[in-house]
Amino acid sequence: xxxxxxxxxxxxxxxxxxxxxxxxxxxxxxxxxxxxxxxxxxxxxxxxxxxxxxxxxxxxxxxxxxxxxxxxxxxxxxxxxxxxxxxxxxxxxxxxxxxxxxxxxxxxxxxxxxxxxxxxxxxxxxxxxxxxxxxxxxxxxxxxxxxxxxxxxxxxxxxxxxxxxxxxxxxxxxxxxxxxxxxxxxxxxxxxxxxxxxxxxxxxxxxxxxxxxxxxxxxxxxxxxxxxxxxxxxxxxxxxxxxxxxxxxxxxxxxxxxxxxxxxxxxxxxxxxxxxxxxxxxxxxxxxxxxxxxxxxxxxxxxxxxxxxxxxxxxxxxxxxxxxxxxxxxxxxxxxxxxxxxxxxxxxxxxxxxxxxxxxxxxxxxxxxxxxxxxxxxxxxxxxxxxxxxxxxxxxxxxxxxxxxxxxxxxxxxxxxxxxxxxxxxxxxxxxxxxxxxxxxxxxxxxxxxxxxxxxxxxxxxxxxxxxxxxxxxxxxxxxxxxxxxxxxxxxxxxxxxxxxxxxxxxxxxxxxxxxxxxxxxxxxxxxxxxxxxxxxxxxxxxxxxxxxxxxxxxxxxxxxxxxxxxxxxxxxxxxxxxxxxxxxxxxxxxxxxxxxxxxxxxxxxxxxxxxxxxxxxxxxxxxxxxxxxxxxxxxxxxxxxxxxxxxxxxxxxxxxxxxxxxxxxxxxxxxxxxxxxxxxxxxxxxxxxxxxxxxxxxxxxxxxxxxxxxxxxxxxxxxxxxxxxxxxxxxxxxxxxxxxxxxxxxxxxxxxxxxxxxxxxxxxxxxxxxxxxxxxxxxxxxxxxxxxxxxxxxxxxxxxxxxxxxxxxx
DNA sequence: GAGTTTGAAACT
DNA sequence: CAGTTTCAAACTC
Numbered sequence: 001x002x003x004x005x006x007x008x009x010x011x012x013x014x015x016x017x018x019x020x021x022x023x024x025x026x027x028x029x030x031x032x033x034x035x036x037x038x039x040x041x042x043x044x045x046x047x048x049x050x051x052x053x054x055x056x057x058x059x060x061x062x063x064x065x066x067x068x069x070x071x072x073x074x075x076x077x078x079x080x081x082x083x084x085x086x087x088x089x090x091x092x093x094x095x096x097x098x099x100x101x102x103x104x105x106x107x108x109x110x111x112x113x114x115x116x117x118x119x120x121x122x123x124x125x126x127x128x129x130x131x132x133x134x135x136x137x138x139x140x141x142x143x144x145x146x147x148x149x150x151x152x153x154x155x156x157x158x159x160x161x162x163x164x165x166x167x168x169x170x171x172x173x174x175x176x177x178x179x180x181x182x183x184x185x186x187x188x189x190x191x192x193x194x195x196x197x198x199x200x201x202x203x204x205x206x207x208x209x210x211x212x213x214x215x216x217x218x219x220x221x222x223x224x225x226x227x228x229x230x231x232x233x234x235x236x237x238x239x240x241x242x243x244x245x246x247x248x249x250x251x252x253x254x255x256x257x258x259x260x261x262x263x264x265x266x267x268x269x270x271x272x273x274x275x276x277x278x279x280x281x282x283x284x285x286x287x288x289x290x291x292x293x294x295x296x297x298x299x300x301x302x303x304x305x306x307x308x309x310x311x312x313x314x315x316x317x318x319x320x321x322x323x324x325x326x327x328x329x330x331x332x333x334x335x336x337x338x339x340x341x342x343x344x345x346x347x348x349x350x351x352x353x354x355x356x357x358x359x360x361x362x363x364x365x366x367x368x369x370x371x372x373x374x375x376x377x378x379x380x381x382x383x384x385x386x387x388x389x390x391x392x393x394x395x396x397x398x399x400x401x402x403x404x405x406x407x408x409x410x411x412x413x414x415x416x417x418x419x420x421x422x423x424x425x426x427x428x429x430x431x432x433x434x435x436x437x438x439x440x441x442x443x444x445x446x447x448x449x450x451x452x453x454x455x456x457x458x459x460x461x462x463x464x465x466x467x468x469x470x471x472x473x474x475x476x477x478x479x480x481x482x483x484x485x486x487x488x489x490x491x492x493x494x495x496x497x498x499x500x501x502x503x504x505x506x507x508x509x510x511x512x513x514x515x516x517x518x519x520x521x522x523x524x525x526x527x528x529x530x531x532x533x534x535x536x537x538x539x540x541x542x543x544x545x546x547x548x549x550x551x552x553x554x555x556x557x558x559x560x561x562x563x564x565x566x567x568x569x570x571x572x573x574x575x576x577x578x579x580x581x582x583x584x585x586x587x588x589x590x591x592x593x594x595x596x597x598x599x600x601x602x603x604x605x606x607x608x609x610x611x612x613x614x615x616x617x618x619x620x621x622x623x624x625x626x627x628x629x630x631x632x633x634x635x636x637x638x639x640x641x642x643x644x645x646x647x648x649x650x651x652x653x654x655x656x657x658x659x660x661x662x663x664x665x666x667x668x669x670x671x672x673x674x675x676x677x678x679x680x681x682x683x684x685x686x687x688x689x690x691x692x693x694x695x696x697x698x699x700x701x702x703x704x705x706x707x708x709x710x711x712x713x714x715x716x717x718x719x720x721x722x723x724x725x726x727x728x729x730x731x732x733x734x735x736x737x738x739x740x741x742x743x744x745x746x747x748x749x750x751x752x753x754x755x756x757x758x759x760x761x762x763x764x765x766x767x768x769x770x771x772x773x774x775x776x777x778x779x780x781x782x783x784x785x786x787x788x789x790x791x792x793x794x795x796x797x798x799x800x801x802x803x804x805x806x807x808x809x810x811x
Numbered sequence: 812g813a814g815t816t817t818g819a820a821a822c823t
Numbered sequence: 824c825a826g827t828t829t830c831a832a833a834c835t836c
Contacts, residue, residue: 480830486820487830526821565818574833575817 475501476508483508484519486530491516494531535560535581563588563601571596 475498478488483506486492490501490508496516497508507515523530536559560578563586569575570593571585578585584599585591594600 476831478831481820485830487832489832492820523820530820562819567818569817569833573817575819577819580833 476503477501478503478506480504482506484516486523491519492531494520529561532561534562534577535583559583559586560588564591565589566591566594568592570594571600 476483476488476490478501481487481491483491483497483501483503488497488503488508490497490503495508496510497503497506507519509516520531560581560583564571564576564578566576566589569579571579571589571591572595574580576585576591576596578589578591579596579598582598584604585594585596585601586599586604587601589601591601594602
């Protein structure tokens with residue numbers, strides 16, 4: 001696209017070009033490193049002390065994974081194994097990857113933005129050191145790396161020497177183990193080599209965009225994985241694709257910040273809820289990668305977690321950091337990226353069959369995809385969040401799909417709001433389907449044919465009007481919005497537009513990263529939930545002590561967050577977002593003549609009302625209005641706040657589909673913070689208001705379209721609840737969230753299940769008639785999650801009544 | 812493929 | 824906050 005930065009609509013706030021790199025030898029980085037304490041000398045007991053040095057809390061792996069971790073060299077460097085303990089404390093590099101310049105500005109203060117760079121720059125710089133480097137000007141390493149990037153291949157050696165020398169730590173530099181397990185050096189070499197291959201046009205991109213060093217590094221890593229001799233074009237495209245991936249990584253890294261030290265999020269105990277943590281995802285990916293490296297054929301049993309729960313909300317983490325939130329709620333950015341990168345690099349040698357194996361397992365990570373495509377030499381990273389029940393679409397690079405064999409492309413999986421739940425397998429299919437095109441390399445004639453076919457397919461797809469493509473991938477077709485408004489599906493999903501998009505004058509590209517994020521910030525300032533998933537799936541079947549509620553909840557009680565506003569489509573066409581998402585309309589909808597096959601608004605309202613009528617006790621705590629209450633309550637049934645109440649401990653931000661930026665949250669912006677339930681409760685109950693989140697840039701934009709959340713009190717890690725709490729969310733949302741808790745606290749049969757706190761007391765009991773009184777409701781008293789299905793518990797008579805009312809409503 | 816319809820997003 | 828406009832996807836032909 002002819003998008004020149006000069007015409008940047010938003011502002012050319014962007015990126016301050018990075019001028020020439022300072023002489024490497026003069027970088028203060030050297031002196032800084034020289035003072036670092038060798039990580040290996042750190043004992044577990046000194047974590048407290050270390051904590052002051054390392055903002056990143058230790059990562060705790062449960063014993064079942066210790067061997068695995070060891071086996072995969074995850075523990076070799078910075079890990080601390082407590083003797084006689086089943087817990088391995090893996091001290092993770094506090095890699096705050098801030099690819100996003102916008103975030104970088106914010107995060108640098110409290111995080112080691114340069115950590116990842118350093119980590120990459122010198123494999124011998126362990127995490128501890130890296131973590132400590134947060135004190136260091138973030139640009140130092142970046143500058144070093146830039147220097148390495150910009151220097152010719154011949155100078156790579158010199159660069160490395162400089163870097164190594166800068167550490168002045170023989171222990172760090174001489175460790176063959178580190179060398180072996182931390183192929184960063186190789187990566188650097190490879191990347192620098194590649195950089196030498198880049199044409200002159202590429203270099204400026206690497207070095208001129210502020211805050212992109214990390215992304216660049218990761219890009220380089222990815223490139224290094226499989227690319228030995230890539231053409232400049234390949235590098236360029238690949239780079240672009242990776243950047244998308246990196247955004248996600250960033251989000252992941254930031255997201256992890258929100259996890260408390262003691263939380264088991266990092267325990268790789270098949271805790272699906274944990275997978276919602278980007279950090280976990282990262283680790284899992286890493287683990288999976290590593291695991292596959294060694295045991296590819298055996299499948300990802302080690303990572304048998306349900307990736308479907310993955311969701312990301314980078315914002316939260318970053319904001320938490322920025323706000324200097326307390327450690328309990330906003331742990332220092334904790335990324336695990338180091339591991340990830342490490343594994344990535346280690347996975348460079350992965351064969352495609354390994355990927356096939358992974359794909360078959362249902363666990364596909366960014367790493368997997370990245371590796372997969374790297375192996376194919378034509379793809380860039382992508383992120384997949386196999387969220388069961390979550391719709392993901394692949395925002396793919398048409399070129400990739402069509403030209404993958406010959407050209408580099410990137411793709412990103414989105415979770416589309418409109419699609420039915422797409423199991424991980426679906427994603428696999430997508431990838432696998434692509435594989436034949438992109439993977440099979442060998443026969444020249446075949447390749448040529450495939451390329452031709454791919455090109456044809458690509459053109460066909462690109463011409464196709466509409467975003468969705470047969471493969472489930474989406475691409476926008478924006479013409480006037482510059483892809484910087486929510487009109488743009490890509491932008492809304494938190495992903496960059498792809499080359500395959502048919503958009504015009506597109507600014508939603510990595511080149512305009514700053515613009516994109518600025519715009520996002522603006523939008524979020526108007527509507528903090530703008531990039532939140534539109535649809536969330538709320539499963540309460542597993543609600544402890546509230547099992548009966550499951551009876552009146554549909555198996556997948558997903559609902560559109562805001563509800564639709566259809567007037568003419570009767571919610572029978574994809575114009576309707578609810579219909580598009582395969583979710584029933586709810587009281588939040590303002591649709592007319594709703595005939596949504598997944599459930600009409602009337603059904604929803606009736607069910608809810610019926611339930612409450614059947615169980616007036618609940619009304620005592622929650623009702624103060626009539627049906628309006630229901631509607632009002634439904635306004636935010638899936639709001640982050642609401643979700644946060646459901647399972648604060650299991651926050652799951654998602655941002656873009658297949659989970660990607662249509663698992664986005666990327667950012668989406670999704671600012672999901674994993675906050676201890678107790679904390680959240682207390683904060684909520686304390687009248688909230690504390691700005692746990694600040695609307696800021698979303699590092700990564702992954703906005704899963706469908707969130708799955710479970711009961712508020714389900715702390716089980718098995719439950720993936722997506723809880724997002726937005727302190728900056730409208731008060732109404734907070735209140736709604738609160739009310740949800742109140743409602744959940746009551747079982748249908750009037751069994752009170754330890755209501756959240758005394759706040760419920762504030763809710764005045766209302767007469768049983770309150771529900772239908774028609775009075776204006778009080779949001780705080782309204783349950784936010786209406787029953788999606790008939791309250792089976794309500795007996796047949798009720799059902800009969802319901803049917804009759806339904807008929808009336810239809811009339 | 813062009814044109815229309817639709818409803819979300821953006822604007823006022 | 825409501826009404827209007829803009830926008831792009833969905834849809835129709």
